[in-house]
Amino acid sequence: MDYKKLDKTSVIEHISKIKKIMAYFGADDLTAQEIGDGNLNYVYKISSVQNPQKALIAKQAVPYLRCVGEEFPLGRERMTYEIRALQKFYNILPSFIPNIYHTSEDMSLVVMEYLGSHVIMRKGLMEGVKYEKFSEHVSTYMSAMLFYTSSLHLSSSEKRAIIAQFNSNIELCKLTEDLVFSFAFMEHETNDNENVKNNPEAQKLFKDMKFKERVLELKYKFMTQSDALLHGDLHTGSIMINESQTYVIDPEFAFVGPFGFDVGALLANLVNNYIYHVVITKDEDFQEWLLVTIKEVLEKFSEKFLDFWAEDRESALLVEGYLDNETLLRYKENFVKNIIKESIGYAGVKMARRVYGVAGVAEIRGIEDKNLRAEAEKIALKIAREFVINYDKIDSVDEILEIVKNAG
Amino acid sequence: MDYKKLDKTSVIEHISKIKKIMAYFGADDLTAQEIGDGNLNYVYKISSVQNPQKALIAKQAVPYLRCVGEEFPLGRERMTYEIRALQKFYNILPSFIPNIYHTSEDMSLVVMEYLGSHVIMRKGLMEGVKYEKFSEHVSTYMSAMLFYTSSLHLSSSEKRAIIAQFNSNIELCKLTEDLVFSFAFMEHETNDNENVKNNPEAQKLFKDMKFKERVLELKYKFMTQSDALLHGDLHTGSIMINESQTYVIDPEFAFVGPFGFDVGALLANLVNNYIYHVVITKDEDFQEWLLVTIKEVLEKFSEKFLDFWAEDRESALLVEGYLDNETLLRYKENFVKNIIKESIGYAGVKMARRVYGVAGVAEIRGIEDKNLRAEAEKIALKIAREFVINYDKIDSVDEILEIVKNAG
Numbered sequence: 001m002d003y004k005k006l007d008k009t010s011v012i013e014h015i016s017k018i019k020k021i022m023a024y025f026g027a028d029d030l031t032a033q034e035i036g037d038g039n040l041n042y043v044y045k046i047s048s049v050q051n052p053q054k055a056l057i058a059k060q061a062v063p064y065l066r067c068v069g070e071e072f073p074l075g076r077e078r079m080t081y082e083i084r085a086l087q088k089f090y091n092i093l094p095s096f097i098p099n100i101y102h103t104s105e106d107m108s109l110v111v112m113e114y115l116g117s118h119v120i121m122r123k124g125l126m127e128g129v130k131y132e133k134f135s136e137h138v139s140t141y142m143s144a145m146l147f148y149t150s151s152l153h154l155s156s157s158e159k160r161a162i163i164a165q166f167n168s169n170i171e172l173c174k175l176t177e178d179l180v181f182s183f184a185f186m187e188h189e190t191n192d193n194e195n196v197k198n199n200p201e202a203q204k205l206f207k208d209m210k211f212k213e214r215v216l217e218l219k220y221k222f223m224t225q226s227d228a229l230l231h232g233d234l235h236t237g238s239i240m241i242n243e244s245q246t247y248v249i250d251p252e253f254a255f256v257g258p259f260g261f262d263v264g265a266l267l268a269n270l271v272n273n274y275i276y277h278v279v280i281t282k283d284e285d286f287q288e289w290l291l292v293t294i295k296e297v298l299e300k301f302s303e304k305f306l307d308f309w310a311e312d313r314e315s316a317l318l319v320e321g322y323l324d325n326e327t328l329l330r331y332k333e334n335f336v337k338n339i340i341k342e343s344i345g346y347a348g349v350k351m352a353r354r355v356y357g358v359a360g361v362a363e364i365r366g367i368e369d370k371n372l373r374a375e376a377e378k379i380a381l382k383i384a385r386e387f388v389i390n391y392d393k394i395d396s397v398d399e400i401l402e403i404v405k406n407a408g
Numbered sequence: 409m410d411y412k413k414l415d416k417t418s419v420i421e422h423i424s425k426i427k428k429i430m431a432y433f434g435a436d437d438l439t440a441q442e443i444g445d446g447n448l449n450y451v452y453k454i455s456s457v458q459n460p461q462k463a464l465i466a467k468q469a470v471p472y473l474r475c476v477g478e479e480f481p482l483g484r485e486r487m488t489y490e491i492r493a494l495q496k497f498y499n500i501l502p503s504f505i506p507n508i509y510h511t512s513e514d515m516s517l518v519v520m521e522y523l524g525s526h527v528i529m530r531k532g533l534m535e536g537v538k539y540e541k542f543s544e545h546v547s548t549y550m551s552a553m554l555f556y557t558s559s560l561h562l563s564s565s566e567k568r569a570i571i572a573q574f575n576s577n578i579e580l581c582k583l584t585e586d587l588v589f590s591f592a593f594m595e596h597e598t599n600d601n602e603n604v605k606n607n608p609e610a611q612k613l614f615k616d617m618k619f620k621e622r623v624l625e626l627k628y629k630f631m632t633q634s635d636a637l638l639h640g641d642l643h644t645g646s647i648m649i650n651e652s653q654t655y656v657i658d659p660e661f662a663f664v665g666p667f668g669f670d671v672g673a674l675l676a677n678l679v680n681n682y683i684y685h686v687v688i689t690k691d692e693d694f695q696e697w698l699l700v701t702i703k704e705v706l707e708k709f710s711e712k713f714l715d716f717w718a719e720d721r722e723s724a725l726l727v728e729g730y731l732d733n734e735t736l737l738r739y740k741e742n743f744v745k746n747i748i749k750e751s752i753g754y755a756g757v758k759m760a761r762r763v764y765g766v767a768g769v770a771e772i773r774g775i776e777d778k779n780l781r782a783e784a785e786k787i788a789l790k791i792a793r794e795f796v797i798n799y800d801k802i803d804s805v806d807e808i809l810e811i812v813k814n815a816g
Contacts, residue, residue, distance in 0.1 A: 156585060163575050164576070167575065185730070209735040212730065216731065226633075322620065327620070331624060
């Protein structure tokens with residue numbers, strides 16, 4: 001099928017031909033409503049007029065950046081990788097991925113479950129909502145997704161098949177390489193230059209060669225270390241949540257990269273939220289909940305990753321009988337400790353890039369009071385710098401929490 | 409064209425249809441002779457009866473391991489990667505790659521320059537021939553090949569295109585993963601079990617968990633670190649040489665892997681040759697020449713790699729203006745030092761695996777006297793162990809030479 005951009009009317013026509021979708025609705029009285037902040041894509045909520053609780057999401061990529069317009073071309077093939085990642089993650093962990101009703105790489109279209117009773121996690125966290133099951137859920141999601149798409153589990157040919165499927169997600173990887181690892185730390189037109197101009201903190205960051213050299217090391221790893229299939233953009237805006245359920249969406253940046261990148265992205269976003277509550281709400285109880293959550297996420301991630309690994313006897317990496325049990329256990333424990341270290345490094349990069357780079361986070365850039373925003377930025381940069389410079393020397397989760405608490 | 413296995417007669421028929429080849433010969437009085445030790449493939453020398461100095465090589469892969477027979481299947485697609493690598497390396501460095509006259513992925517066939525005045529380097533070295541231009545040549549070959557196929561030079565999309573071209577060289581990468589990194593260090597049917605049985609040195613190696621844990625770290629890097637396009641099997645049997653020229657052949661193991669793997673393979677083979685001269689010929693002058701050669705190869709490699717890098721201003725990794733010059737220089741120098749360190753590690757693995765694993769080298773396994781062979785093996789394992797365990801702590805080429813000299 002040839003690609004055609006859908007609108008509110010044609011999306012209904014289009015999906016009405018798909019049996020699985022019509023079987024779900026059990027009626028043909030469908031209506032479409034455009035929703036979502038839609039930076040990149042068009043998102044429609046399709047629902048039944050008679051039974052409005054029956055609803056699905058149709059998401060279609062257009063060959064440009066939607067929020068800017070056709071003058072900013074961006075290949076709609078990004079949806080190809082989103083579809084492949086959703087399917088791959090769904091096969092590993094159906095409970096954390098929305099149900100998929102239809103996908104078409106030709107049409108750059110996915111139709112999936114509408115998460116009507118969930119909110120974007122960033123919003124919930126800013127409102128001080130505690131999600132008590134989150135650390136349990138997200139640690140399962142991350143550990144299973146990373147372990148089961150890595151050479152620690154797969155055979156060599158299975159691993160190479162995943163690389164082949166995602167290797168061409170060039171444009172979005174390049175966006176990360178440029179925007180996350182480079183432009184945000186130097187004078188660049190894409191930055192938030194209203195804030196950068198005459199800002200001594202920004203100048204200090206741009207001249208901090210010790211920090212930037214470490215960022216470059218992490219960028220090189222990002223570009224060349226093929227550990228596992230990553231979500232690629234695992235911030236709290238990519239998580240839909242309520243008290244009992246956690247869904248991870250929007251994996252269009254998916255590619256085979258370093259273990260620590262997703263874990264680091266999540267860590268960065270939880271710390272940014274902590275800073276928001278230090279500077280803005282001053283809600284100490286919620287700050288404490290966030291610290292406990294960070295600790296639980298990282299510790300449960302490590303435990304579960306090791307548990308999955310213990311169930312496996314052979315893989316591309318490990319031939320049974322090669323190491324004795326004691327050495328094997330030590331090797332695995334060191335391996336997972338190194339994932340956490342690397343995650344701290346990536347968390348630092350991710351935090352720092354949100355301060356002056358393109359696309360800030362609501363918790364920092366969204367602060368309207370200039371002085372308070374500057375205070376939040378300063379704390380974020382202090383933590384980010386410690387994370388980036390010392391990530392390979394930080395030996396425990398408690399040390400991470402100390403760095404976060406002491407920066408405020 | 410459908411694949412068809414060629415023989416001495418049909419190879420002439422086949423290539424007679426290729427204009428470039430017939431233009432080279434300028435006559436149709438061709439004759440074919442089967443040559444080469446031909447472990448994997450069929451190799452024919454095609455020459456003109458009238459002008460026998462006019463000659464080409466036709467090399468064809470068969471879908472099994474030639475030296476064993478059809479009962480050991482091995483995809484003939486390995487020739488696809490050999491062809492692609494020959495072309496890629498030829499485009500970068502024509503002077504070190506034989507002229508290519510014809511390639512066909514369908515036929516798993518390559519027709520190239522016949523190197524009539526060159527010998528296999530391993531043979532020459534065992535005879536004590538000094539190749540005075542070798543360090544200059546091979547350091548250029550390795551530094552250019554690695555630098556120009558890496559993310560230090562290429563754009564993100566160019567790099568990913570190379571990964572796509574070589575990602576499916578699964579069978580040969582798997583051979584290395586198994587035979588080089590695993591089976592050679594444990595009880596396994598593929599080993600030289602006549603020598604392993606009742607050999608306390610073999611038992612010591614197989615139980616050396618400190619060594620084997622480090623090997624596993626290097627294996628993991630081999631499997632997941634996508635630095636540059638590698639030759640993949642750069643031993644002295646893959647080099648054709650004389651006093652004035654050096655050619656690198658047989659890149660069928662080519663894939664995108666860690667920088668240090670090729671450099672390490674070469675280092676291992678030079679050290680193995682050194683051991684041969686310590687134990688068998690006792691030719692001290694040649695031993696000294698080998699040590700100087702090792703030093704020159706590694707130092708020139710580092711210099712040239714940095715020189716190529718200095719000419720580049722932008723790449724997938726480096727955005728101009730991101731680092732100041734002093735930091736950039738330090739970053740690059742550290743980067744290349746780390747390549748050398750990694751090479752030492754891989755050299756250790758490569759040396760150790762030749763002792764008891766499948767496919768030994770002539771310098772060690774070829775020693776007929778049992779006691780002398782055992783002595784050579786012991787020296788090889790001593791050096792290999794130091795290389796593997798301490799590779800990231802060895803800070804200079806002189807330290808490498810000390811380890812080699814002190815082991816004898």
